[in-house]
Structures are given as structure tokens and as C-alpha cells.
Amino acid sequence: MKYVTEFRDARLVKGVIEEIKHTVHHPWVLMEICGGQTHSIVRHGLDQLLPAEIELVHGPGCPVCVTPLEQIDRALAIASRPDVIFTSYGDMLRVPGSDLDLFTIRARGGDVRVVYSPLDAVKIAQENPGRQVVFFAIGFETTAPANVMSVIQARSLGIMNFSVLVSHVRVPPAIHAILGSPSNRVQGFLLAGHVCAVMGYHEYPALAERYNVPMSITGFEPLDLVNGILKVVRLLEAGKLTDIENSYSRAVTFEGNLPAQKMIDSVFMECDRPWRGIGIIPASGWRLRPEFDQFNAEQRFDVGAIQPKESAVCIAGQIMQGRKKPHDCPAFGKECTTEHPLGATMVSSEGACAAYYKYGR
């Protein structure tokens, strides 16, 4: 068992798609919230193999895409300082701020470095005691255990020239905002498998019951995706509108990863968070607890007033709420491509626009 090729088996994928065709008797609108799932679906052409009754809409589960413009501008301001080494996950580098992006700051001489793991950023701080090292700590719940560990490590090793710029977001409040919107069309949900691997899925039954929207915890390989879709379609056809199914049971348990949850809770606290293109979703974010103020880049660096200025053309917010598709945007494929993106959904490896552009939709 290698856990990869087995879940890409074309014969099994076809078999499950046949079963979906046999099961479906009504049209259904399903949302997958995770950008990684969006990409996998589009890359493997699964959206084109599903029966026409099933419409997949893409949710705002791309942390790069939803990082508020103000926070991007703040990152750019910090990264421009000569005393700073600014570290970040790779896909943040070309996200457009109001004027520039991190990539351009680097081209102009800013010390901007891509890291694979937050611990690499701590190492850079250790190796450069005379410089300030800032890590751009973005992500959903999946990335929180890693991001908080960087702060814990810096504290325990006494690395005081390290700080984090936090912009974390949480899935359940986003689902609440989407399903609670008067224009909501989503009838079934594919939940993000790795978010649930960390947090468990005890937060979702209340959402399913409140909105009568069944949910299926879904993985990322083609077989996982069609299996997740099959499970939620079965629930919808059977009228079991408040059920949750775990279709990713090899990786997800109800309680989730308890040591990770404990660590997150010791470093982060809930806060309201603006989502780029969507607006403020209450209690949808995490920020550093006050006892970690000394590692908070927002406190350490005074970058003055930030006046964010969004592109007038970009409709990323509508796309991320499942109201429009990327090809509905007048700029899609013309002024806005992966080479010169106007919005974050075209930049990110998990953005819906980038997926559609790359895989020819």
C-alpha cells in the first residue's frame, strides 16, 4: 500500500463515475471548498466526466486567494525594509498587492526568500542574527500546526529576531457564510480532507443540520474525489440532508489530531478576518495570542497606514463564493493570465482561475 497510485486507478474512477450516473435522478449543485481539490478535479478532467445533473462550484478554500489585500500590502511594506529577510511559502510571491507583489520587491533588491517549511524560516533567523526575519504565516487549519510551531520553536530557542505576519482563516465560518447567504445555490458539500485530518469533523454536523446540506469529507486523488461526490449524491438522493460522511477515512478521524489542536490553541485565538473579494467573516480567522506579541510582525514593524486598492476588473470574490465561473470574467485569458494575473485566484496553485486557465476551460 503506497497510498497514491491505488487512489488514481482509472478503472475504479470510471466505475465510481458509472455508479454516480446510476445514482443521480435530480440535478444537484455541489461545492468543493478546498482549492487543492478544485485543481485536482480540473486537472484530471473529472468535472467533464460527471453526469450533467451535477454542477460543481468552487469555494474559497485557497488561503493565498483570500489573504486580505491589506495584509498583502503590509507584507510588501515589511519586505521592502533593508533590515528584513522576508520569508514566505512560494505561491504568495506573485499575489498582486495594490501596486506590486513580493516577486517584484525581490527583483528590486528586497531579500525575499521562499521556504518549504516554517522551520526553515526559523533556521534563517538563527543563521542571520543581525537581520530581522519575518515569516508570512498564511493558511487554513491544515497549515496552522506548522505555522504555530515556528513561533514555539523561536521562543524555546531564544531566536528573538524572528517574527510572524499572521493571516489565518478557518473553514466552518466560511461554510456558514456561504450557506447562510440568500443567494446560496449549494446543496451538498465536499469538505476539505486535510483540514479535517487536523481538526476532526465535529464542527460540521451543526452546519449540516442548520442548513440541511449534507457533507462528505473528501480527499484529493481522483478516486477520493469521485468517491466523495458519490457519497454526498447518495445522501442527497436519499433525502438525508443533515448527514456527514467520512469518505477519506484513511486520513481523517472524528476527533482529528489532538496534539496539533492543542498546540494551535496555545498560540492562536479566534478573530474576525476579512476575506479578499468576500468581506469580513466573523470569527473566521486566527491571530497570535497576546502572550506572543513579541513574535508578532504587525506589532514589531510600524509600516504606517495601509490603503488597499483592489483591481476594478477582478471578480475573484464572486468566483470563490460559487456565483460565477472563471470564464465569466471579461478579463479571463485576456488581460488576466497566469503570466500577468490581476487577482489572487489566477496566481495561486489552488486558485480556480489558474486551474481553468491551465487546464483549458
Place this chain on the structure above:
Amino acid sequence: MCLGVPGKIIDIYEKNGLSMGKIDFGGGVVRETCLAYVPEAQIGEYTIIHVGFALNVLSESEALETLALLNEISNLNDELGPEPSFDQR
């Protein structure tokens, strides 16, 4: 961002006070990974790795059960053919 890759633990040790491991992703790719959140993990087990951290230990029994169920579905559909059928489950 949420993409995590399965890998096999081939070594476990401590570094800077943290439990770390060497993970084999297949095809000759081996990477150092933080195992702090999977204290129960053993060498030979598989985990999902995300930004250099193991998030959980994969359950082989669950994986096999999932595949068996999906195999059953595929076999049944191979027999029945592509025409629509009543749901019998």
C-alpha cells in the same frame, strides 16, 4: 496549500528538541519532516506531509476497506453495463 503528500517514515530522531523523521516519498525523494504532531508514529508507517510536517498516521486498514468497497462498485457496474438501473442498496 492543503495538498499533503503521503510518505513512509524511514527514520525518527530528535533535533532542536523536536521529534523529526526522514520520510521516503518514493522515486528517490527523501525529506526531513517534523513528527512532533504524530508522537505515536513508527518507522514503516505512512503519514500525510504538509509543509514539512506530518499531520497524521495513515490507516492501512481503512485504505484497504475503501478500495475494497470501490472495487465492489466497479465490478457491479462492469456487470450491469452503462444503462441506468434502480438503486438496490
